[in-house]
Amino acid sequence: MAEHTGAPPVTGPGGPCPQRITLISASMGAGHDGAATELARHLTAAGFLIDRHDFLDLLPAGTGRLLCGAYHQLLTWAPAGYQHIYAATEHTRRPGPAIRALLRSTQRRTLAAVTPDTRAVVSTYPGASQVLGALRQRGRLIIPALTYLTDFSVHSLWVAPGIDAHLAAHPIPAAQAHAQGAAAVTVTGPMTDPRFTPATADDRRAARARFALPHDTPLALLVAGSWGVGPVREAAAEILATRLALPVVVCGRNQALADRLRAEGIVHVHGWVEDMPGLMHACDVLVQNAGGLTSLEALASGLPVASYRCIPGHGQTNAAALDEAGLASWIREPDQLAPTLTELLHGPRGRSQRAAGLALLSSAPGPVQAVTALAAGRLPAAHSGVHAPAAVHPAALPHPVPVRLPAPRDPAATDPDAQPHPAARRPVTPRRPRPVRPAGAPRPARRRMTRMAVAVAATVSLGIAPLAHALSEDPSLHLSAFAHYLEDDDR
Missing domain, CATH: 3.40.50.2000 (Glycogen Phosphorylase B;)
Known part of the structure; x- marks a missing residue:
């Protein structure tokens, strides 16, 4: 039953x-x-x-x-x-x-x-x-x-x-x-927490004092999610080099990243921040790499948003969608960083993004x-x-542009129960015989192999799609990446 x-x-x-x-x-x-x-x-x-x-x-x-x-x-x-x-x-x-x-x-x-x-x-x-x-x-x-x-x-x-x-x-x-x-x-x-609101001048002064931030310098809040992933160190150094704003970096739970940033001369570094509304009140622009909830919180706080050095996958597609909506500027190349920050901090692009973000939240x-x-x-x-x-x-709100979907290559692409066309089947490559390990030789690095297997399983299982499908497109695309992942067992 x-x-x-x-x-x-x-x-x-x-x-x-x-x-x-x-x-x-x-x-x-x-x-x-x-x-x-x-x-x-x-x-x-x-x-x-x-x-x-x-x-x-x-x-x-x-x-x-x-x-x-x-x-x-x-x-x-x-x-x-x-x-x-x-x-x-x-x-x-x-x-x-x-x-x-x-x-x-x-x-x-x-x-x-x-x-x-x-x-x-x-x-x-x-x-x-x-x-x-x-x-x-x-x-x-x-x-x-x-x-x-x-x-x-x-x-x-x-x-x-x-x-x-x-x-x-x-x-x-x-x-x-x-x-x-x-x-x-x-x-x-x-939806955002109601504490994320545009800051008054008094809010800004109080927040900067609370976080021990300078009172008379533009501040760029750099975030990388709760995991602190992506090329955050490069982004922080490049923001500092523009001399347009000081980077205020939030590393989430990545303590190793916070330690390295401080060692490299980035002064204002935070781990997990409970009072993120207050930190946004203290800053003038948000620079992010994933396009998630933090971007919406910045819009509710009246901050202009830039997407820069985005993480793969959803980080880049979110950046494209936010840019298309007029809610965040996607900085695709390092030489675009300084002019974009200038426009967001002092120009009409920053004002238009603030208006679009607040309109989205209020309407x-x-x-x-x-x-x-x-x-x-x-x-x-x-x-x-x-x-x-x-x-x-x-x-x-901006007029949406629908996504174009690729045409199916065979009946199985549109009918899950259909058999693929015979021409679409790939030949089976014979498996190589397993080499015999000489007596006394060291055992393979089991830990590395386990990590690789679990990482592949994670990719398959947690919301990406079947790895086999991706590998069938071009196996060479993935081998170098996984080799890099396995190079150092003690990272």
């Missing part, structure tokens, strides 16, 4: 009890969790009871934590390989067999996390969306499932068949999701309205168009 989750509204002695919403995020960095935190706060204020779950905890036998760490290592030591895999799979319509098997292993735990009185489930992580969509398609989850898109660009794994609605912060990610077949794409606007109601409506059964579950709530003023 099939297992179902969902029930009629719970009624107590005094009438209907508060309705419950389940949120599923993932502690892959801080962006997915940050979006879930704000969504939980807004939904709680609207009268809902909230259950939160980390998708990594739903993976079997601690696999989630292992894969998270390995993915972090891959992004740190093999960024070129990550970029090639992301690009090769950005518009793949269906996860490969390895991903589907891993996601199926979480279905029972996911159902167990959804209590009978839950009215809707919201995902802020693509892996969770894939599981929820599959459960909806099979009829095992009978309440609405929604995806809140936390990125400004939309990788294919964000779009899961079976999901009832996809909520986007802006028309550009909404158009990208719609072009990839997402259902009920709705522009709801972003859209956020996703709570859409979640509430779908939980009450007021949004069409099968609609696949892009639409916006009445509170969104289209004139304040």
Whole structure:
């Protein structure tokens, strides 16, 4: 007998009890969790009871934590390989067999996390969306499932068949999701902590004093996510060399990065910052490399935003989408850094970006309205168009440009059950015989091989796409990156 989750509204002695919403995020960095935190706060204020779950905890036998760490290592030591895999799979319509098997292993735990009185489930992580969509398609989850898109660009794994609605912060990610077949794409606007507001002159002076920052010098806040990944040292040195602003670097939980920056003469270096609204009040421009939640927080704070030395994959596609929206300037080459900082600090580009960011935050109601409506059964579950709530003023937002999808190469690209054309099958290369290790010779570096295997598994499993597909495009693209990752076992 099939297992179902969902029930009629719970009624107590005094009438209907508060309705419950389940949120599923993932502690892959801080962006997915940050979006879930704000969504939980807004939904709680609207009268809902909230259950939160980390998708990594739903993976079997601690696999989630292992894969998270390995993915972090891959992004740190093999960024070129990550970029090639992301690009090769950005518009793949269906996860490969390895991903589907891993996601199926979480279905029972996911159902167990959804209590009978839950009215809707919201995902802020693509892996969770894939599981929820599959459960909806099979009829095992009978309440609405929604995806809140936390990125400004939309990788294919964000779009899961079976999901009832996809909520986007802006028309550009909404158009990208719609072009990839997402259902009920709705522009709801972003969410940020209410402490992120434009600073007054008094706020600025107080914040600079609190963080021991100079009072009369332009400050560029340089952030690299909670992991502190990417070429942060290069970016900090180049900002300092422009003599236009002092870099104020936030390294997240990367203590080694903070220590190296201080040793290299960067004076204002921070680790994990609890009072990020105050630090943004102290600064004049944000320079970031991932395009996630911090960018939206800067827009809410009235800071102009520059994307520079972006991390591979979503860092670069987010930078392109933010630039297209007129919300952040994407600095693609080092020689563009100084003129762009000048324009953002003192010119019309900075003023226009501030206005566009504040307009985005003030003109859209956020996703709570859409979640509430779908939980009450007021949004069409099968609609696949892009639409916006009445509170969104289209004139304040740029016109979206849909993503162009590549034409399929064979029937299997559009029909998962179809067999590929015989001409599309690649010949099987005979496996080389394993060399015999001479007696007394040292054993292979097992630790390195384990790290490589786990890093590959992380890439496959945690929201990129099947590595086999990417390797089949051009194996040579990835070998050098993985070799670099394995060169030093003691990093």
